[in-house]
Amino acid sequence: MKAGPKTRLSAALAFALLCLTPVVAAAQTQPTTLADQSGMWIVAGGTSTTMRGDCQEGCVAHGTGAYLHTGSLMGIVGVRVNSHMNAGVEVSWVPAESAIAGDDVRSTFILATSQFRPWQTRGFFLSAGMGMAFIRNFAYDGTGTLPPITSKALGLTYGAGWTFRQTHRVGMQLFGAQHVAALGDFEINGVIAENVMANFWSFGAAIVIR
Numbered sequence: 001m002k003a004g005p006k007t008r009l010s011a012a013l014a015f016a017l018l019c020l021t022p023v024v025a026a027a028q029t030q031p032t033t034l035a036d037q038s039g040m041w042i043v044a045g046g047t048s049t050t051m052r053g054d055c056q057e058g059c060v061a062h063g064t065g066a067y068l069h070t071g072s073l074m075g076i077v078g079v080r081v082n083s084h085m086n087a088g089v090e091v092s093w094v095p096a097e098s099a100i101a102g103d104d105v106r107s108t109f110i111l112a113t114s115q116f117r118p119w120q121t122r123g124f125f126l127s128a129g130m131g132m133a134f135i136r137n138f139a140y141d142g143t144g145t146l147p148p149i150t151s152k153a154l155g156l157t158y159g160a161g162w163t164f165r166q167t168h169r170v171g172m173q174l175f176g177a178q179h180v181a182a183l184g185d186f187e188i189n190g191v192i193a194e195n196v197m198a199n200f201w202s203f204g205a206a207i208v209i210r
Contacts, residue, residue, distance in 0.1 A: 041086040041115075043076035043173070045206025049094055051107070053140025054197050066139075068105070070096040072202060076113060080210065087114045090129055090157070092179065094200060098139050103148060106136045107198065109155045109179055123163040123173075131155050133181035133198070140183075140196050149196070153181040163208060171208040178202070 049072045072095070078088015090113040096105040113129030133155030137148040161175025181198040 039080050040210065041076065041078040041080050041088055042209040043074070043206045045074055045173075045204055047072045047074060047177075047202035047204025049200055049202040051094065051096060051105075051198065051200045053138060054199060068096045068098070070094060072200075072204075074204070074206070078113075081114075083120050084117050085114060087112075089113070090131075092157075094179075098137065098148065103137045103139075105138055105148075106134075107138065107181065107200065108134045109157065109181075110134075111155055111157055113157065117163075123166050125161055125163060125173075125175075127157070127159045127161070127175070127177065129155075129157045133179075135181055135183065135198055138183075138198055140198065149183060149186065151183050153183045153198070156180045156182070159202075166208075169210060171210070172205065173208055174203075174205050176201075176203045 049070050051068045051070070052066070072092060074090065074092040076088045076090045078086055081087050090109065090111045092109040092111075094105075094107040094109075096107075097103070098105050109131065110133075111129035111131035113127060113131075115125050115127045117123075117125045133153040135153060136150045138150070139148045157177055157179045159175055159177025161173050161177075163171055163173040165171035179200040179202070181200075183196040183198060185194050186196055
């Protein structure tokens, strides 16, 4: 018995629907924004930075370091963990000049960092990181009697900011952050300075590529 035109048409439609069903299902699970389509996370920008040295004990005799104002560069390369969190490696470079002797002060942070957005549809984010800091010619006292410090240190950072155009491939963010380098204890001229810290306060802007 031959199938009529209506029967063949119905069979063809049924076959087409069966073939399209997986495609439609897959399409429904695909990302709908450019930001969701990429797994990378790249941040590059600059900041206005204020830095100062301090310590827990022993700074009464030597004072604390002067406030130094400078610019700095930062970059992050990482991945998008999920719709709320990114993770990567941050490199920050802070060049400055000491207020006492005019020596070049160079500080470099290499940190494992993450960025968390509490609200998926909002640009607000929190950031935190930890790693290594490399400090050269950093003067933490305010008297000018102690030599500068060149050392490796534990580096920490935390901050917050706002991302604009967060659903686009390229966006921009404004942020504020503090970086801390824990330099440890130093004994100079018979006086022990405990828990010497280098503090960096920054406010800046960056381009974000996802």
